Amino acid sequence: GQNIDQPTEMTATEGAIVQINCTYQTSGFNGLFWYQQHAGEAPTFLSYNVLDGLEEKGRFSSFLSRSKGYSYLLLKELQMKDSASYLCAAGGGADGLTFGKGTHLIIQP
Amino acid sequence: EAGVAQSPRYKIIEKRQSVAFWCNPISGHATLYWYQQILGQGPKLLIQFQNNGVVDDSQLPKDRFSAERLKGVDSTLKIQPAKLEDSAVYLCASSFGAGSGNTIYFGEGSWLTVV
Numbered sequence: 001g002q003n004i005d006q007p008t009e010m011t012a013t014e015g016a017i018v019q020i021n022c023t024y025q026t027s028g029f030n031g032l033f034w035y036q037q038h039a040g041e042a043p044t045f046l047s048y049n050v051l052d053g054l055e056e057k058g059r060f061s062s063f064l065s066r067s068k069g070y071s072y073l074l075l076k077e078l079q080m081k082d083s084a085s086y087l088c089a090a091g092g093g094a095d096g097l098t099f100g101k102g103t104h105l106i107i108q109p
Numbered sequence: 110e111a112g113v114a115q116s117p118r119y120k121i122i123e124k125r126q127s128v129a130f131w132c133n134p135i136s137g138h139a140t141l142y143w144y145q146q147i148l149g150q151g152p153k154l155l156i157q158f159q160n161n162g163v164v165d166d167s168q169l170p171k172d173r174f175s176a177e178r179l180k181g182v183d184s185t186l187k188i189q190p191a192k193l194e195d196s197a198v199y200l201c202a203s204s205f206g207a208g209s210g211n212t213i214y215f216g217e218g219s220w221l222t223v224v
Contacts, residue, residue: 042215087151096142099151
């Protein structure tokens with residue numbers, strides 16, 4: 001099985017940078033996903049890491065350390081529309097993803 | 110490209126009644142998932158299909174929940190009888206193949222309120 005931990009809520013300022021951490025414990029591991037979910041909407045795919053290191057995609061970057069069971073999502077130049085929940089999810093083998101409870105990110109002007 | 114389609118979008122039922130949700134995955138996606146998301150929590154996998162076969166249904170409450178994907182495309186999730194704690198969003202998702210290296214794409218969800 002999988003155990004995913006991430007902070008429940010974070011607050012950041014428009015234009016700033018925020019890092020959302022995620023730790024996981026797995027019986028098997030085949031990649032770490034980040035999804036964004038706005039209130040009342042479905043989760044949308046942000047990033048996927050399977051190798052150690054940083055993956056950059058515009059204002060969003062995701063980092064993975066497999067030896068530490070640790071990932072983070074880095075959001076730069078924050079905009080008000082980035083207010084959402086950010087879900088960390090890990091997968092093992094042929095199974096579907098196991099999601100954390102999500103981090104509710106609040107962006108203040 | 111059309112996304113994952115779900116219906117109905119919203120449903121309110123009384124406890125002990127039944128409800129069914131329908132899902133049409135992205136064309137060509139062999140793997141279909143049903144997730145349950147309770148308010149304030151992350152999605153929880155209920156069942157995973159690979160074509161028309163079940164890969165994982167270990168977290169599906171089989172005494173009241175059932176799901177099928179008879180022709181390997183559309184799927185239906187049924188709850189009978191519903192309980193108050195079943196109030197949640199039921200998310201259907203699909204991916205090209207099984208295995209978590211495949212990105213999962215979600216539908217907009219079916220919101221269930223049991224009163």
